[in-house]
Amino acid sequence: MNTLEIAKDTTQQGNRPTTQISGSQAVLEALLGEGVDTVFGYPGGAIMPIYDALYDYNDKLRHILVRHEQGGIHAAQGYARTSGRVGVVFATSGPGATNLVTGLADAMIDSNPIVCVTGQVFAHLLGTDAFQETDVINITSPVTKWNYQVTDACEIPMALAKAFHIARTGRPGPVLIDITKNAQLQLFAYEGYKPCHHIRSYRPKPIVRKEYIEQASALINQAKRPFVLFGQGVILGKAEAEFKAFIEKAGIPAAATVMGLSALETDHHLHVGMLGMHGNYAPNVLTNECDVLIAIGMRFDDRVTGRLDKYAKQAQIVHLDIDPAEIDKNVKTAVPVWGDCKETLPLLTELVESREHTEWLAHFRKLEQEEIKEVIQEELNPTTDIMTMGEVVKILNDLTGGEAVVVTDVGQHQMVACRYAKFNRSKSNVTSGGLGTMGFGLPAAIGAWYGAPDRTVVAIIGDGGIQMTIQELGTIMQFGAKVKILILNNEFLGMVRQWQQLFHDKRYSFVNITSPDFVTVAQGYGIPGRSIRERKDLKQALSDMLAHDGAYLLEVMVGKENNVFPMVPQGSSVAEIRLK
Amino acid sequence: MEDYSMEKQEYTITLYTENSIGMIGRISTIFSRRKINIESLNTSPSEAEGIHRFTIVIQETEDVVRKLCRQIEKQVEVLKAYYNTNDEVIWQEQALYKVPTSVVTEKAPVERLLRQYGASAVVIRNDYTVFETAGHREEIDALTEALAEYNLIEFVRSARIAIIKHSEGFHKKLKEFEEAEPAAEVVENRYLDKQDKVFTM
Ligand SMILES: Cc1ncc(C[n+]2csc(CCOP(=O)(O)OP(=O)(O)O)c2C)c(N)n1
Numbered sequence: 001m002n003t004l005e006i007a008k009d010t011t012q013q014g015n016r017p018t019t020q021i022s023g024s025q026a027v028l029e030a031l032l033g034e035g036v037d038t039v040f041g042y043p044g045g046a047i048m049p050i051y052d053a054l055y056d057y058n059d060k061l062r063h064i065l066v067r068h069e070q071g072g073i074h075a076a077q078g079y080a081r082t083s084g085r086v087g088v089v090f091a092t093s094g095p096g097a098t099n100l101v102t103g104l105a106d107a108m109i110d111s112n113p114i115v116c117v118t119g120q121v122f123a124h125l126l127g128t129d130a131f132q133e134t135d136v137i138n139i140t141s142p143v144t145k146w147n148y149q150v151t152d153a154c155e156i157p158m159a160l161a162k163a164f165h166i167a168r169t170g171r172p173g174p175v176l177i178d179i180t181k182n183a184q185l186q187l188f189a190y191e192g193y194k195p196c197h198h199i200r201s202y203r204p205k206p207i208v209r210k211e212y213i214e215q216a217s218a219l220i221n222q223a224k225r226p227f228v229l230f231g232q233g234v235i236l237g238k239a240e241a242e243f244k245a246f247i248e249k250a251g252i253p254a255a256a257t258v259m260g261l262s263a264l265e266t267d268h269h270l271h272v273g274m275l276g277m278h279g280n281y282a283p284n285v286l287t288n289e290c291d292v293l294i295a296i297g298m299r300f301d302d303r304v305t306g307r308l309d310k311y312a313k314q315a316q317i318v319h320l321d322i323d324p325a326e327i328d329k330n331v332k333t334a335v336p337v338w339g340d341c342k343e344t345l346p347l348l349t350e351l352v353e354s355r356e357h358t359e360w361l362a363h364f365r366k367l368e369q370e371e372i373k374e375v376i377q378e379e380l381n382p383t384t385d386i387m388t389m390g391e392v393v394k395i396l397n398d399l400t401g402g403e404a405v406v407v408t409d410v411g412q413h414q415m416v417a418c419r420y421a422k423f424n425r426s427k428s429n430v431t432s433g434g435l436g437t438m439g440f441g442l443p444a445a446i447g448a449w450y451g452a453p454d455r456t457v458v459a460i461i462g463d464g465g466i467q468m469t470i471q472e473l474g475t476i477m478q479f480g481a482k483v484k485i486l487i488l489n490n491e492f493l494g495m496v497r498q499w500q501q502l503f504h505d506k507r508y509s510f511v512n513i514t515s516p517d518f519v520t521v522a523q524g525y526g527i528p529g530r531s532i533r534e535r536k537d538l539k540q541a542l543s544d545m546l547a548h549d550g551a552y553l554l555e556v557m558v559g560k561e562n563n564v565f566p567m568v569p570q571g572s573s574v575a576e577i578r579l580k
Numbered sequence: 581m582e583d584y585s586m587e588k589q590e591y592t593i594t595l596y597t598e599n600s601i602g603m604i605g606r607i608s609t610i611f612s613r614r615k616i617n618i619e620s621l622n623t624s625p626s627e628a629e630g631i632h633r634f635t636i637v638i639q640e641t642e643d644v645v646r647k648l649c650r651q652i653e654k655q656v657e658v659l660k661a662y663y664n665t666n667d668e669v670i671w672q673e674q675a676l677y678k679v680p681t682s683v684v685t686e687k688a689p690v691e692r693l694l695r696q697y698g699a700s701a702v703v704i705r706n707d708y709t710v711f712e713t714a715g716h717r718e719e720i721d722a723l724t725e726a727l728a729e730y731n732l733i734e735f736v737r738s739a740r741i742a743i744i745k746h747s748e749g750f751h752k753k754l755k756e757f758e759e760a761e762p763a764a765e766v767v768e769n770r771y772l773d774k775q776d777k778v779f780t781m
Contacts, residue, residue: 137602138602138605141602141605141606141609142609142613145656146656149601166656197760198760199656200659200754200757200758201597201598201656201657201658201659201757202656323654324650324653325647325650325651325653325654328646328647329647329650
C-alpha cells in the first residue's frame with residue numbers, strides 16, 4: 001500500500017477528535033510542525049488559497065516576498081546552507097513553478113535540503129491546457145529527490161511529512177509538492193501533524209559495516225603517503241568535529257572540494273588547500289603521488305578529477321559516502337565505507353594509529369611555496385596599480401578575521417574567493433558548485449543571512465552574474481536582509497574570457513559586458529553603496545561596507561584581463577596543473 | 581575493486597517498486613538521460629501485494645548496468661533493483677499474429693510452421709485467424725519472418741517477462757523493508773554482499 005493511502009485510512013478510522021481545516025491551513029500547520037520559521041515565495045492564481053491562509057499565520061511564519069521564483073529557491077538554498085535546516089519555497093503554477101527549475105537542479109546536484117510547494121490548477125482541469133497549467137511533476141522529476149502531486153487535501157499532512165523527511169535525511173535534496181487548487185480549498189478532518197520517520201521503500205543511509213572500517217583502517221595504517229579529500233558530506237553530516245579528530249589522530253594532510261570548504265578551518269595545520277580545476281597546486285599534483293586516498297563525503301566531480309584515466313592510478317582509494325550510488329561511480333575504490341560519516345569517522349578514528357606524516361606534509365608545503373612564488377604572491381600583493389580580485393579577498397579576510405559567511409556567484413571571482421577566503425567556522429562558504437549557476441549569489445546571500453542573521457554575510461559577485469538576479473535588491477529593500485554585496489567588476493564575463501584567451505586564440509566573442517551604474521541602481525533600491533577604482537580606497541571602503549548596519553553595495557573595479565591560476569586545463573590530468 | 585566485463589550484453593533488470601503514479605517516467609529518464617535505449621519494458625504486479633514489478637531489458641556492459649541499478653535504487657519509491665544475464669533468468673516474450681484464414685486452410689506449410697512453433701489459435705474467423713505464441717525473441721522473430729511470406733496481416737510482440745532463477749521472491753524482503761530498522765541486506769545492495777570480492781588489497 002502506498003504510504004499516502006495509509007494517511008487517508010487513519011483519518012477515516014481515527015477515534016481522536018478531529019477538526020475541519022482547509023488543505024491550505026494543513027500546509028502551514030505542517031510547516032509549523034517541522035519547525036519552519038521562514039518561507040521564500042511568490043504568490044499567484046493557483047496558490048492563492050495558501051497565501052490567503054498565510055494571512056492568519058503572519059505572527060508564526062515569516063514570508064519573504066522575493067522578486068523572482070528563481071531568487072526564492074536560491075534564497076532557500078542559502079538559508080539551508082548556513083542554517084543546516086530545510087529551506088522552504090512557495091510558488092504558483094505554470095511560470096512560477098518553471099522559474100524554480102534552475103534552483104531545483106542546483107539544489108539537486110549540491111544536495112541542498114529544500115521543500116518547494118507549488119500551486120496547481122484544479123484537479124478537474126489537469127491535462128486540459130488550463131490557464132497556467134504545466135506538467136510540473138514531469139518537468140521537475142529529474143531535478144528533485146522526490147516529487148508528488150496532491151489532489152485531495154487529506155493527503156497534505158502525510159505528503160509534507162514525507163517531503164521534509166526525504167529532503168533532510170540521507171543525502172539531502174530538493175523535494176517538490178504540487179497541490180491542486182481544489183485540494184488547497186477543500187475542508188477535511190484534521191488530526192494534527194505527524195512527522196514521518198520511515199518510508200519502507202526509502203533507505204536514507206546504508207548500515208555501517210565493521211569489516212569495511214577494519215579494512216579501511218588497515219590500509220590507512222600501512223600507508224606512507226595518505227591523503228584525505230573532503231567534501232560537503234562532512235558539513236551535511238554535521239561531522240566537522242569527527243572529521244578533525246580523524247585527520248589529527250592519523251596525521252593526514254587534507255584538501256577540500258569547493259563544496260567542502262569551511263568544514264575544516266583554513267588555518268588548520270593539516271589543511272593543504274582546495275582541489276579542482278582552479279584549486280591549489282600541491283593537492284592536485286600530490287593526488288597522483290599519494291599511496292592511499294581517503295575521500296570523505298565527496299563525489300569525484302570531473303572538475304576535481306580532471307582526466308579520469310590519469311587520476312590517482314597509483315593509489316588505493318577508500319571512499320566514505322552516505323550514497324551507495326557514488327561509490328565506484330567515477331573512481332574505483334579499494335574499500336567502500338558506506339554510511340553517514342558522523343558514524344563511520346569515529347569508528348575509523350578508533351582503529352587508526354596515531355601518526356605524523358611529517359615528511360609527506362612537508363612535501364605539500366614545499367609545493368605550496370612554489371605556488372606562492374608563482375601565483376599567490378602577485379595575486380595578493382600586486383606590484384602594478386591594477387587591483388586584483390585576490391587582494392580584495394585578502395583584505396576582506398583581514399577585516400572579518402575569517403568569521404564571515406562568504407557567498408559567491410559563478411566565475412573567476414568565485415574561484416578566487418574560494419581559493420583565498422579564510423574560514424574559521426563551518427557552513428561559511430555558500431556557492432553553486434555542481435551546477436555553476438550564475439545569478440545564484442545575490443539571492444543565496446539573502447537566504448544565507450536569514451539562516452544566520454547574527455553573522456556577517458558577504459556576497460562576492462561578478463559584474464555579469466549580478467545582472468542575472470539583480471532584481472533581488474528589491475527583496476533586500478523590502479525586508480532588510482543585511483547583506484554586503486561586493487561586486488568585483490572586470491567589465492568582462494571574466495571566466496569565459498579567460499578560456500577564450502587560453503583556448504580560443506583570444507577570439508573574444510561576446511564576453512565584453514557593460515553594466516549599469518551599480519551604485520545608482522542600489523540607491524534606487526534604498527541601499528547605500530560606493531564604487532572604487534584605486535587601491536588606496538580599498539581597505540577603507542571594505543571596512544565601511546562591513547561597518548554599515550544594513551545592506552551595502554561596494555563595487556571594486558579590478559583588472560580587466562586577469563586570469564585565475566593555477567588551472568588544470570580540461571582534458572588534462574591533475575598532475576598537469578598549470579601555474580601560468 | 582571488481583573488474584567488470586567491458587563487453588555489452590543483454591541484461592534483464594528487475595525492479596520492485598511502490599505502485600505510484602509517475603514511476604515509469606522517473607525510471608525511464610534514468611536511462612534516456614544517459615542515452616541508453618530500453619529494448620523492452622514491462623510492468624506488472626508482483627508476488628508481494630501492493631508491490632509493482634518492472635522488467636527492463638537493455639544491452640550494456642556490466643559496469644553500466646550496475647551503476648544504473650544504483651541510480652534506480654536511489655529513487656524513493658524503488659525498493660530493490662536486480663540485474664541478471666540471460667542465463668540467470670527464465671524469460672519469455674509473447675506474440676500475436678493475424679493471418680488470413682484462407683492461408684492457414686489452403687497452405688500446408690503454414691500449418692506446419694504454426695505447429696512447429698507451438699502457436700495456438702486464439703480467434704478463428706472466416707476472414708482471419710489470430711495465433712499466439714510465447715518464447716524467446718529469436719523464435720518469435722523466426723516465425724514472424726516465415727509468416728511474412730504468407731500475407732501476415734498484423735503482428736505484435738510483448739515486452740519480456742522474466743523470473744530470476746535463484747530468487748526466493750519478495751515476501752520476506754518486503755517484511756524487512758517494512759521494519760524501521762531493516763536488515764543489512766535490505767539497506768545495502770546486492771553488490772555489497774559480495775564482500776569477499778569487494779576488497780582487493
Ligand atoms: C546561468 C549561467 N549562464 C552562463 C554561464 C557560463 N559562465 C560561467 S562563468 C561566466 C562568466 C561570469 O562573468 P562574471 O559574472 O562577470 O564573473 P567573472 O568571471 O568576471 O568573475 C559565464 C558566462 C553560467 N555559469 N551560468
